[in-house]
Amino acid sequence: MSGLLIRDAEVDGRRCSVRVRGGRVEELGAAAVRAPGEEEIDAAGGALLPGLTDHHLHLFAVAAAISSVRCGPPDVRDRPALRTALHRAVPDRHGWVRGIGYDERVAGSLDATGLDALRADVPVRVQHRSGALWVLNSLAGERAGLAHGRHPGIERDDTGRPTGRLWRADDWLRARLPKAPAPSLAEVGRRLAGYGITAVTDATPRLTPDSVGRLAEEARGGHLPQRLLLLGAPLGTPPTARPEPGPWKIVLADSGLPDFTGLVEEIGAAHRRGRPVAVHTVTAVSLALLLAALEEAGVLPGDRIEHAAVVPAEAVSVVRRLGLSVVTQPGFLADRGDAFLDGTPPHEHADLYRCASFLRAGVPVALSSDAPYGPLDPWSVIRAATTRRVPGGRTANPAERLTAAEALAAYLAPPHSPGARPPQLVPGVAADLVLLAVPPAEALSDPSADLVRLTVIGGRVRYRRS
Template sequence: MTGLLIRGAEVDGALLDVRIGHGRVLETGHALPRADRAEHELPAHGGALLPGLTDHHLHLFATAADLASTACDPATVHDARGLAQALRRAVPDRHGWIRAVRYHESVAGELDAAGLDALRGDVAVRMQHRSGALWVLNSRAVAAVGLATAGHPGVERDADGRPTGRLWRADGWLRGRLPSGDPPSLAGLGRRLAGYGITTVTDATPDLDAATVAAVSEAMACGELPQRVHLLGAPLHYASRPGPRPGPWKIVIADSSLPGYDQLAEAVEAAHRTGRPVAVHCVTREALLLFLAVLEEVGALPGDRLEHASLTPPEAVPVIRRLGLRVVTQPGFLADRGDDYLRGTPAEEHADLYRCASLRAAGIPLGLSSDAPYGPLDPWAVMRAAVGRRTGSGAVLGPDERLAPAQALAGYLSPAHSPGDPPWRIRPGTPADLVLLSVPMAQALPLLDAEAVRLVLLAGRPVAGDDLGYT
């Protein structure tokens, strides 16, 4: 494509012209002349020009599948009757299955196969809990996947040894027993992410197989997924090539059953021996303290990360700082599930939920993310949650942990390889992964709204916005 000259954009507080070509920022300055007659000119009218946003933790294929599934979250279906109606309206896929997502027991209680049968039993149904840790299968689905003879430790059984239909942390096992088919298209998700201004994503799905890595690579190559991609679950000995890049090695400390100390230590050391840092899923206080104890013994590697840090006691903060860890957290959960936290978490622990301000104050690099599909995908909504920390009912969880709007935005502007670092600055030679807003920063920061995104460029190529044709 020919070059682009953006005129009068706000860059680091100054109004500048920015010339883009060959996938990079070529020049910045005042009243720059056009390079040639073919160069497009785009008046920015003082709108802020930012580096592209990075979602530091999401799940690509799970989010794509979620967008095509039956939503069963409390905001969509309010009770058992609404859930039954949603499942009855759902159209089975070509294999005769219904996939439902984001269920929470506040809708219709703790469901098992029999409970799901009562809601819809004529076709195979699998329903994912909104935590992502649990699948509930109805009786037809239980029979279809052979749950009665399954040896996976996540298969829940009753006192007589029969499967209840509840399956914990067994995504890979379940996937291997479902009707074969292509992974969901990433095209719709790629467009939605681009519309938010996201130009880079880190997929946090653990233990990716070669086929999944290849599917991500193909989606990037054909343009379905325009974003740059880092994979926490890329195999330990994954060799970088065109396409997704490996990130730190993902280790999940399961919420329901902690691994043994030696088991976790060996997993961390195995990654470190290959030169890969680790990104460790820590949702509970016990999981966090176990991981910190392991690192105190085996040693940390630069780039080691805490994923979620959902409950961080204050005494853990200086340890995290001393070990040099980064934290990637999701304050969007406060807006999405905060009222559940109010009911289910002791009041004295409310400040420990998704800490932000105290981590930054301690000098701990802090990256923000969605954890989609389990949390809100919109980065601007996550930023607003980090600033307000308000639940759906309007209560404030941990007011001292609020971020200033600019700090929340910085959590999405830090580079994928080093979440929490300062954003890269728009200078000649930097990649033209850019977001042009329709308003200056003074207007954008109080709102933190995706509606302000006017144009998104990735390597200088327009991927979203009303100015795709530079009209």
């Protein structure tokens, strides 16, 4: 095809035709004549939008999750169901079983002994729903050399014996697992395109050169057609590299917070290389540490807070004054908000996953999935941001609700500018587009991935609803 003509689409409140050629929007007008060799699509009044951006996810983890055993709600809700799921699982070519999404509501605080009781005949590793914890059964612990491990995240009992629980020790564990190639991102790219997502930001921290190279191969090969920004690209990565380096990812894990001086130095090191920082914080304590460190180190345009799961009211004005943006995930509320409400002191309920209060204060807010730890579907996240309803039926601080239009806009900003105003569809812009089956007002009244009819990335159709 020499181009694409989308006829009778609603763009910014008006019905028009949009011509795409050479990877860009070439023309918008009330009437257009189909050129030879040009594909024509009748939008029938459906909304034509800039493509969506998922501003925080973990691509290889999403790919791995697709072939892993689900170990938590809604698929698994109790110990017998977990035992059945693990025994039905087919071990990989190295004989291991990999589980994901575990939640304490299923079978309590799982350790090696508890996992042995569920399945002990093959090495099993199960990841907690938060992504911060792996639990190994005894055979897996032996294969990984857990007893002699030196990583600070290896949990031990009073006698010094490993419990089978590893906190934020992904790199250590990965180095001790049987060697396997990184999973293909083809299915991930396909699913993202089906949601209307045309750009993604991989938030995996401290990517190795091999991982960056593998991501580049997947992008070049078309398996991942989305535009790609990497928070974990090594600090020395030139800004012209492909995939592009984004802000430098720093994780403030409450299981082991860095000392203040070290955090200030890391922020400064990133800033000196022209890299803003993207800092993971999920508690009020870690947020206070970050804000104090930024006051000391100084800020750089593009500095951002990842998650902002708990934000005291008095911190909102500080975030605004420092010029930070926030990338947050209200989809967690719809996915497992009962656990957040039950596990958080009542006086902090108003501080959970703030959205509206940031917007009212003038803080740029972007929404994202944190997949595979949160739901990948952006339309479910948009719904969660508007209702803030948890699975049990309660509402988590309704004052923080966004309108559907605000929630959608929080997915439309480009990767480098989370929370910025959505780009306008005008001649000359990159043809990263999503066509919905209905007009905007109807789509906003009931957001759903089922409404995505066509996704175009760089002028090429990457998804077409059959």
